[in-house]
Amino acid sequence: MKLGFGESQSPYSSGSQSARAWTEAWVGAWAYCPHCGNSKISTFRNNSPLADFFCTSCREEFELKSQKGKFGAKVLDGEFKTKCERLAASNNPNLFLMNYDLNTLAVVNLFIVPKHFFAREIIEQRKPLAATARRAGWIGSKILLDRVPESGKIHIVQNSIVRPKELVLAEWQKTLFLRSESPESRGWLLDVMKCVEALGKSEFTLDEVYAYERHLGDLYPGNQNVKPKIRQQLQFLRDRGFIEFVSRGRYRLRS
Ligand SMILES: [Zn+2]
Numbered sequence: 001m002k003l004g005f006g007e008s009q010s011p012y013s014s015g016s017q018s019a020r021a022w023t024e025a026w027v028g029a030w031a032y033c034p035h036c037g038n039s040k041i042s043t044f045r046n047n048s049p050l051a052d053f054f055c056t057s058c059r060e061e062f063e064l065k066s067q068k069g070k071f072g073a074k075v076l077d078g079e080f081k082t083k084c085e086r087l088a089a090s091n092n093p094n095l096f097l098m099n100y101d102l103n104t105l106a107v108v109n110l111f112i113v114p115k116h117f118f119a120r121e122i123i124e125q126r127k128p129l130a131a132t133a134r135r136a137g138w139i140g141s142k143i144l145l146d147r148v149p150e151s152g153k154i155h156i157v158q159n160s161i162v163r164p165k166e167l168v169l170a171e172w173q174k175t176l177f178l179r180s181e182s183p184e185s186r187g188w189l190l191d192v193m194k195c196v197e198a199l200g201k202s203e204f205t206l207d208e209v210y211a212y213e214r215h216l217g218d219l220y221p222g223n224q225n226v227k228p229k230i231r232q233q234l235q236f237l238r239d240r241g242f243i244e245f246v247s248r249g250r251y252r253l254r255s
Helices: 016-030 080-086 165-174 176-180 183-198 206-210 213-219 226-239
Strands: 061-067 074-079 094-101 106-113 123-125 140-144 154-158 203-205 243-247 250-253
Touching: 016 061, 016 094, 074 080, 080 123, 080 140, 154 165, 165 176, 176 183, 183 206, 183 213, 183 226, 203 206, 206 226, 213 226, 226 243
Parallel strands: 061 094
Antiparallel strands: 074 140, 094 106, 106 154, 123 140, 203 250, 243 250
């Protein structure tokens, strides 16, 4: 994998336009499918409203978003209604997020948020476009990247270093169990995963996760039984091999 956009690409002219061409060409040339390991992914011939690439081997679909600077807490995305409708669909795209450097014309970071990390809770509705806008009334969406657990941000390139492909594929496999959950029930699971990660240690206690009771209660104001809900999610994560049970009230993150 070479990180440079290459000299064959269209010369730098109007900023975002040529950057889009470069980043798309780069993904088509160098990115592999993180789901099945296929060495290439292909561009959709006709512009698809949501996906940019697909894998000819396993049919996974991918959307690419790229920008110069690092992505912040929220990422602008497509139409809100379409996004929500596609959540449960088998062809909902995985999301590639790329940062590039315009001086060196190269990829700096490329990570992927697998589609099974998309729950209704991480898609925010934007305000409808003003009546004066060309697409007046159109409602876009934002992806709340800060609500996605770290295990849902799989780096292929990190700080200009290409990570080993085996590592990327293994990280991808580790959370595939989330696909068996509906997007509705996934939200809780992802939020508890995020709390467990936030503890920042491989072994932790139930009480330590309970410390997030208030935080989780704020995220789900309708739920009065946060502690039982936490226990339920931990049990699920244990059954799926994401964490393991050490002793009464003690868990360990599987590496
Ligand atoms: Zn594939």
